Amino acid sequence: MSQAIRFHETGGPEVLRLETVDVGAPGRGQVRVRHTRIAVNFIDIYYRIGRYPAALPNGLGSDAVGVVEAVGEGVTFLAAGDRVGYMLGPLGAYSEVRVMPAEVLIKLPDGISDDTASTIIMKGLTAQYLFRQVYPLKAGETILYHAAAGGVGLIACQWAKALGVTMIGTVGSDEKAEAAKLAGCAHIINYKRENFVERVKEITDGKGVPVVYDSVGKDTLMGSLDCLQKKGTLVSNGTSSGPVVLDVTLLAFKGSLWVTRPAMVDYALPRFNMLKMADELFDLVLQGKIVSAPRQRFALADAADAHRALEARTTIGATILTL
Numbered sequence: 115m116s117q118a119i120r121f122h123e124t125g126g127p128e129v130l131r132l133e134t135v136d137v138g139a140p141g142r143g144q145v146r147v148r149h150t151r152i153a154v155n156f157i158d159i160y161y162r163i164g165r166y167p168a169a170l171p172n173g174l175g176s177d178a179v180g181v182v183e184a185v186g187e188g189v190t191f192l193a194a195g196d197r198v199g200y201m202l203g204p205l206g207a208y209s210e211v212r213v214m215p216a217e218v219l220i221k222l223p224d225g226i227s228d229d230t231a232s233t234i235i236m237k238g239l240t241a242q243y244l245f246r247q248v249y250p251l252k253a254g255e256t257i258l259y260h261a262a263a264g265g266v267g268l269i270a271c272q273w274a275k276a277l278g279v280t281m282i283g284t285v286g287s288d289e290k291a292e293a294a295k296l297a298g299c300a301h302i303i304n305y306k307r308e309n310f311v312e313r314v315k316e317i318t319d320g321k322g323v324p325v326v327y328d329s330v331g332k333d334t335l336m337g338s339l340d341c342l343q344k345k346g347t348l349v350s351n352g353t354s355s356g357p358v359v360l361d362v363t364l365l366a367f368k369g370s371l372w373v374t375r376p377a378m379v380d381y382a383l384p385r386f387n388m389l390k391m392a393d394e395l396f397d398l399v400l401q402g403k404i405v406s407a408p409r410q411r412f413a414l415a416d417a418a419d420a421h422r423a424l425e426a427r428t429t430i431g432a433t434i435l436t437l
């Protein structure tokens with residue numbers, strides 16, 4: 115049996131309920147994992163409110179770290195006692211123990227603590243695929259990255275710096291500006307009180323940037339297009355402020371722009387690619403080029419409060435649930 119956060123209907127944080135669920139033994143190709151830390155990600159909110167589809171009732175969460183307790187038939191690359199993390203697979207990470215498909219599990223290196231791992235599996239692999247696969251960054255480029263002090267954001271600041279890229283980051287408060295600066299973001303714009311399009315033009319001497327990573331969506335998307343150089347790329351990688359609707363004809367008027375809306379699963383699978391991405395991330399962490407730890411902790415039973423904090427924009431960096 116396991117305590118787990120589940121939802122029976124979509125809606126506000128109040129739909130999240132703590133329930134007791136059966137876990138059982140792992141079947142063929144499966145592994146039972148006892149979680150030590152659970153990561154909270156904005157995508158969990160999309161499922162909770164129904165922006166992303168989920169069969170109901172359901173568990174929630176897709177990103178956690180823990181220890182393998184039992185291994186099902188046919189699983190040769192994991193054993194009881196292995197430390198693992200994941201960010202793909204069925205919903206249900208908000209739980210003490212669960213059965214998972216072995217193929218989505220990533221073994222954690224000894225030098226990376228559970229605390230750190232809980233902040234980098236989904237968030238760091240997102241930075242990996244955005245910066246190294248979707249639009250591969252080159253040293254010397256200047257880029258615009260929205261919500262630079264968020265969970266993905268603080269890792270992105272450090273990864274951009276490690277690549278020799280100058281990041282212009284937007285943030286919603288002075289405290290967040292300080293956090294982004296400490297993480298290596300070169301230019302910081304508080305987009306609650308400054309016009310970020312004008313500031314990007316100033317910083318780039320009117321040239322604009324070759325790429326914008328926009329996870330904010332509704333509130334920023336049009337401005338993001340105006341920050342791009344001709345034939346520049348908008349990576350629309352989230353909708354924290356609300357969904358976006360785009361008339362593609364605008365892309366011609368604004369300089370033959372490219373837009374992509376990438377999903378992790380298409381870049382992380384097949385498994386060998388996910389493991390290659392994780393190796394690159396873990397190397398940067400082990401070299402000290404990316405330093406990451408949870409900034410907000412909530413008990414599993416208080417997952418609704420974690421959602422409230424994330425939606426209210428009061429969090430900085432990563433938020434986790436503890437057990």
Ligand SMILES: NC(=O)c1ccc[n+]([C@@H]2O[C@H](COP(=O)([O-])OP(=O)(O)OC[C@H]3O[C@@H](n4cnc5c(N)ncnc54)[C@H](OP(=O)(O)O)[C@@H]3O)[C@@H](O)[C@H]2O)c1
Pocket residue numbers: 154155156157236237240261262263264265266267284285286287290329330333351352353354355356376377378379424425426427428429430431
């Ligand atoms: N496509 C993918 O594969 C993928 C994978 C992982 C994450 N993502 C996306 O990346 C983004 C970051 O994820 P995260 O988990 O690290 O979250 P997060 O960045 O820690 O939190 C979201 C941040 O967005 C900003 N924001 C702006 N307007 C907002 C609004 N109206 N409501 C709430 N937040 C608003 C806030 O920062 P400020 O106060 O500084 O504005 C807030 O802290 C999310 O949009 C997520 O969906 C996409």
